[in-house]
Amino acid sequence: MIKQDLIDNSPVRFFDSISNGGLKNGQMGLITSKKGLGKTSVLVQFAIDSLLQDKHVVHISFDQHSSNVITWYDSVLSEIGKKKNLSDMSEISNVIMRDRTILNTNQETFSMEKIVNTLSALVSGGISVDCLIIDGIDLQKLSKDDIEKIASFVKDKNIIAWFSDTNESTELSTTLKADIEPLFATVAHIAASGKAVCLSLLKSDNQAAKGSITLNTKTMLMSEGLSK
Numbered sequence: 772m773i774k775q776d777l778i779d780n781s782p783v784r785f786f787d788s789i790s791n792g793g794l795k796n797g798q799m800g801l802i803t804s805k806k807g808l809g810k811t812s813v814l815v816q817f818a819i820d821s822l823l824q825d826k827h828v829v830h831i832s833f834d835q836h837s838s839n840v841i842t843w844y845d846s847v848l849s850e851i852g853k854k855k856n857l858s859d860m861s862e863i864s865n866v867i868m869r870d871r872t873i874l875n876t877n878q879e880t881f882s883m884e885k886i887v888n889t890l891s892a893l894v895s896g897g898i899s900v901d902c903l904i905i906d907g908i909d910l911q912k913l914s915k916d917d918i919e920k921i922a923s924f925v926k927d928k929n930i931i932a933w934f935s936d937t938n939e940s941t942e943l944s945t946t947l948k949a950d951i952e953p954l955f956a957t958v959a960h961i962a963a964s965g966k967a968v969c970l971s972l973l974k975s976d977n978q979a980a981k982g983s984i985t986l987n988t989k990t991m992l993m994s995e996g997l998s999k
Contacts, residue, residue: 773857773863774823774863774867776855777823777851777852777855777863778820778823778824780854780855781816781819781820781823781851782816782820782851782992782993782994783816783817783820783993785984785993785994785995786817786959786970786984786993788984789972789975789982789983789984790957790959790972790975790976790982791975791976793957794931794932794933794956794957795931795956796929796930796931797925797926797929797930797931798925798931798932798956798957799921799922799925799931799932799933799934799954799955799956800931800932800933800934800955800956800957800958800959801910801933801934801935801936801946801947801955801957801958801959802814802933802934802935802936802959802960802961802970803935803936803937803938803940803946803958803959803960803961804937804938804939804960804961804962805937805938805939805962806937808961808962808963808968809961809968809970809986809991810906810907810935810936810937810961811835811840811843811906811907811935812843812847812986812991812992813935813961813970813986813991813993814830814904814906814933814935815830815843815844815847815904816847816851816992816993817902817904817933818830818844818871818902818904818933819844819847819848819851819867821901821902821931822867822868822870822871823863823867825867825870826870826899826901826902827870827871827872827898827899827900827901827902828870828871828872828901828902828903828904829871829872829874829890829893829900829902829903829904830871830872830873830874830904830906831873831874831875831876831886831903831904831905831906832873832874832875832876832906832907833876833877833878833881833905833906833907833908833909834877834906834907835875835906835907836875837873837875840873840906841873844864844868844871845864847991847992848860848863848864850990850991850992851992853990854992872893872898874889878908878909878912882917883913883917883918883920883921884920886905886921887920887921887924890903890924891924894928900928900930901930901931902930902931902932902933903925903930903931903932903933904932904933905921905932905933905934905935906934906935907935907936907937908934908935908936909936909937910934910936910938910947910948910951911948913951915948915950915951918951918954919954922954934955938960939962940960941960941962941971941973942973943958943973943974946958946960946973952974955974956974956975956976957972957974957975957976958972958973958974958975959971959972959973960973961986966988967985967988968985968986968988968991969983969984969985969986970983970984970985970986970993971983
């Protein structure tokens with residue numbers, strides 16, 4: 772009952788409200804912003820939402836040690852609990868985090884083929900991959916072939932995959948190269964707007980999109996209230 776309440780009132784539901792229900796199975800999404808504006812927090816919110824629904828999450832980080840990633844999960848889950856006046860989320864955390872796998876790599880030594888092979892090995896070993904998080908990758912350094920490799924895995928396994936990339940552009944045309952843009956179903960950008968931090972859609976379901984929500988500047992949770 773508590774888990775279902777957390778799902779129903781997840782910060783991700785605010786994102787769903789502006790993005791036609793969010794990513795569908797077999798699709799990839801991208802969150803961009805300049806450094807330090809909340810990309811990892813947003814990705815972790817997507818991941819926790821999947822974990823609460825008994826899905827297995829694989830989180831691949833390009834710029835943070837595993838211990839830092841774990842801290843993000845603990846912090847975000849704690850803030851979600853506070854919204855529901857739940858002072859102790861440890862029991863829920865202990866249950867859902869069993870379905871989380873964290874991997875670290877870096878842009879200089881990785882290849883997308885290695886990542887796909889690692890994910891395939893996890894699946895072969897009995898670890899399901901329902902939600903894939905790829906945090907901190909530099910998409911400008913990847914080729915269309917690289918992205919197609921992971922897109923094929925996502926489609927074949929019928930999962931969702933969220934990426935983050937440090938990019939200050941507010942335009943879709945300069946956020947993604949033209950040859951890889953069609954491979955992403957949803958693209959959103961985080962930017963400061965006065966005293967607020969807004970997450971705005973650049974693309975949803977393969978169409979240009981409009982709509983934005985705010986991020987709570989204290990908790991970094993996706994929040995109610997569309998920006999004007």
